[in-house]
Amino acid sequence: MAYRPDPVRVYGHWLLAAAGLSLAAAAIGYGIPKVLPTFHLDPLALGLIYAVIALGLNIVNGQAGLFSIGHAAFAGIGAYTAGGLSTMVGPRLFGWGPGMPAQLDSPAAAVFFMASLLAGGLVAALFGYLVGIPTLRLRGDYLAIATLGFGEIMRVVLDNTASLGGPLGMHGIPRFTTYPVIGVALVLTLIVCRNIATSVPGRCFVALREDEIAAESLGIATTRVKVNAMALSAGIAGIGGGLLAHRLGSYMPVDLSWVRSVEFVLMVVLGGSGSITGTVIAAITLGMLPGEMLQLTKWPWLQKLIGNKMVVYSVLLIVMMLVRSLWFKGGWELSFQWMRDSAARLRRRLSRREGPANG
Amino acid sequence: MASDPGHLAAPVPDAMLELQSVSRFFGGLAAVRNLDMAIGRGSIHGLIGPNGAGKTTVFNLITGATPLSSGSIRMEGREIGHLAPHAINRLGVARTFQNIRLFKGISVFENVRTAGSWRSGYGWIHGLVQGYTFHLREAELHQRTSELLDEFGLAHRAKEPAGALPYGEQRRLEILRALATRPKLLLLDEPAAGLNASETDALMQLVERILEQYELTILVIEHDMRMVMELCDTITVLDLGERICEGDPAAVRNDPLVIQAYLGRGDTVDASDQ
Numbered sequence: 001m002a003y004r005p006d007p008v009r010v011y012g013h014w015l016l017a018a019a020g021l022s023l024a025a026a027a028i029g030y031g032i033p034k035v036l037p038t039f040h041l042d043p044l045a046l047g048l049i050y051a052v053i054a055l056g057l058n059i060v061n062g063q064a065g066l067f068s069i070g071h072a073a074f075a076g077i078g079a080y081t082a083g084g085l086s087t088m089v090g091p092r093l094f095g096w097g098p099g100m101p102a103q104l105d106s107p108a109a110a111v112f113f114m115a116s117l118l119a120g121g122l123v124a125a126l127f128g129y130l131v132g133i134p135t136l137r138l139r140g141d142y143l144a145i146a147t148l149g150f151g152e153i154m155r156v157v158l159d160n161t162a163s164l165g166g167p168l169g170m171h172g173i174p175r176f177t178t179y180p181v182i183g184v185a186l187v188l189t190l191i192v193c194r195n196i197a198t199s200v201p202g203r204c205f206v207a208l209r210e211d212e213i214a215a216e217s218l219g220i221a222t223t224r225v226k227v228n229a230m231a232l233s234a235g236i237a238g239i240g241g242g243l244l245a246h247r248l249g250s251y252m253p254v255d256l257s258w259v260r261s262v263e264f265v266l267m268v269v270l271g272g273s274g275s276i277t278g279t280v281i282a283a284i285t286l287g288m289l290p291g292e293m294l295q296l297t298k299w300p301w302l303q304k305l306i307g308n309k310m311v312v313y314s315v316l317l318i319v320m321m322l323v324r325s326l327w328f329k330g331g332w333e334l335s336f337q338w339m340r341d342s343a344a345r346l347r348r349r350l351s352r353r354e355g356p357a358n359g
Numbered sequence: 360m361a362s363d364p365g366h367l368a369a370p371v372p373d374a375m376l377e378l379q380s381v382s383r384f385f386g387g388l389a390a391v392r393n394l395d396m397a398i399g400r401g402s403i404h405g406l407i408g409p410n411g412a413g414k415t416t417v418f419n420l421i422t423g424a425t426p427l428s429s430g431s432i433r434m435e436g437r438e439i440g441h442l443a444p445h446a447i448n449r450l451g452v453a454r455t456f457q458n459i460r461l462f463k464g465i466s467v468f469e470n471v472r473t474a475g476s477w478r479s480g481y482g483w484i485h486g487l488v489q490g491y492t493f494h495l496r497e498a499e500l501h502q503r504t505s506e507l508l509d510e511f512g513l514a515h516r517a518k519e520p521a522g523a524l525p526y527g528e529q530r531r532l533e534i535l536r537a538l539a540t541r542p543k544l545l546l547l548d549e550p551a552a553g554l555n556a557s558e559t560d561a562l563m564q565l566v567e568r569i570l571e572q573y574e575l576t577i578l579v580i581e582h583d584m585r586m587v588m589e590l591c592d593t594i595t596v597l598d599l600g601e602r603i604c605e606g607d608p609a610a611v612r613n614d615p616l617v618i619q620a621y622l623g624r625g626d627t628v629d630a631s632d633q
């Protein structure tokens with residue numbers, strides 16, 4: 001009676017998507033460093049890593065309609081966890097000297113690095129879960145203040161923990177986050193976010209955002225959904241934090257401050273609050289900005305004109321805020337469905353233009 | 360105005376839902392006091408009364424949205440008075456809201472599909488991997504959603520945001536969304552409020568159709584007396600949180616206490632008087 005999907009088609013598409021995504025990861029990992037001028041590589045790497053963290057935040061702030069201003073802290077927890085494993089456990093396991101290896105020098109080390117990143121994500125998710133249980137009964141502004149408080153507490157705690165470097169933070173973290181690593185991590189994050197958004201768990205997030213009371217009356221366990229969203233979101237941010245630590249080589253308590261959290265919030269808001277595509281674009285743009293500003297020294301007149309990062313930042317914010325309403329209205333996503341629909345629209349328009357009745 | 364034994368209806372032998380001396384206080388105010396009510400399987404039961412009588416509070420108590428002050432509520436013999444709203448929905452109770460609570464920002468289709476979600480039979484793992492089971496369950500969910508929209512005349516609106524629909528269609532969509540959870544008992548809070556006469560007729564047809572097609576039991580709060588009198592098998596009248604009368608439409612219409620409760624506030628029971 002019911003329509004049954006054809007397994008061959010389903011798995012055919014699945015494999016095709018897997019192949020395409022592997023290609024995308026390879027393009028980021030090996031293609032970009034080949035074609036892009038070197039001085040853009042560092043800023044772009046940061047932008048791509050920020051995209052991972054912002055995608056995590058997008059689940060809570062964009063899809064579930066909750067409001068966290070504490071995601072720099074979740075990223076920081078991931079960074080300190082993964083960084084700690086690399087600087088304290090790594091040397092013992094692999095005999096890394098004080099200079100640390102410049103790159104992953106063995107498959108075992110690569111597996112260890114992956115495990116460190118995952119551990120960072122898991123610890124951050126655990127914190128997200130623990131923060132979520134008591135605070136998610138709060139709504140709107142109160143939740144925002146609670147997560148902000150949590151972030152500041154984490155910052156102060158790290159400031160006062162001598163074994164983790166105190167206010168100077170963690171240094172000498174091996175720089176394992178190369179472009180291939182970023183490519184794989186970003187593509188995997190995108191898959192997770194996209195697949196959740198297009199299935200039941202993601203729809204529950206959106207129901208929560210749209211109307212919590214209605215959602216609950218329709219059988220959605222809203223409290224559990226909130227805690228899940230928080231844990232997942234914090235976990236992804238934690239992995240992003242681990243990547244960041246292994247890109248920068250150091251991580252400090254100030255990196256957990258609310259000012260950083262607000263930057264992530266901006267990326268999500270500018271991305272259209274809920275749109276995965278928009279979040280990635282906004283995160284890359286804002287994430288690249290400070291690095292790209294350094295290029296201005298080449299054009300002294302331009303630097304004199306807009307030499308202050310905050311000036312550009314503000315103008316960019318305003319422009320993106322204006323453009324956003326055109327681009328990301330109605331939760332637009334760069335999806336296969338959208339491409340098919342646009343192709344159909346284009347074909348219709350072209351055939352109409354060729355038609356004789358058109359004057 | 361204590362409940363008069365003379366106005367008690369005969370006990371309902373096969374009750375879908377039973378309320379026993381249910382009370383709910385807000386501070387000193389008794390929004391519902393000592394309410395006994397039984398809703399027969401397969402019936403349409405009306406709940407009427409002047410504004411502020413406590414009707415919506417009764418819905419909130421049944422669905423767990425408001426905790427009981429005292430008393431017991433049983434769904435098919437099972438105590439549900441202590442359960443969370445989502446758990447009560449999963450036992451087969453769905454509702455609409457007096458002030459319409461659609462997911463306004465998402466499409467009509469998504470509204471209905473989201474409501475069927477917990478019945479889809481897959482969770483995080485299948486959602487993440489999106490293999491065959493996922494596609495099978497999603498295809499079923501998609502089909503059920505389309506069927507509901509097709510059958511009840513909202514298919515042409517499927518892609519529009521729910522908030523953009525005209526009022527009458529929003530009411531209809533909210534009913535379909537509740538149906539998507541495949542309830543045994545459907546609670547409708549003033550479904551005809553704000554509808555014109557022809558929209559109300561369409562609504563009455565809809566209610567009668569879903570009652571048969573989905574083997575439902577319906578409890579409806581409504582001010583439109585024509586609708587109440589035509590649709591309902593049994594009517595319970597509330598005033599100031601207490602039941603003042605229960606019976607079939609004819610009995611309720613002629614009950615002196617009911618007439619007094621309505622006339623005392625310049626309201627009227629019989630639509631033909633208006």
Ligand SMILES: Nc1ncnc2c1ncn2[C@@H]1O[C@H](COP(=O)(O)OP(=O)(O)O)[C@@H](O)[C@H]1O
Binds near residue numbers: 410411416
């Ligand atoms: N959450 C609440 N807090 C305080 N008082 C309430 C609350 N909900 C309802 N009431 C009061 O309970 C009474 C019954 O309200 P309600 O059930 O909405 O009446 P009806 O639906 O019959 O018009 C009213 O006096 C109302 O003010």
Ligand SMILES: [Mg+2]
Binds near residue numbers: 414416457
């Ligand atoms: Mg009411």
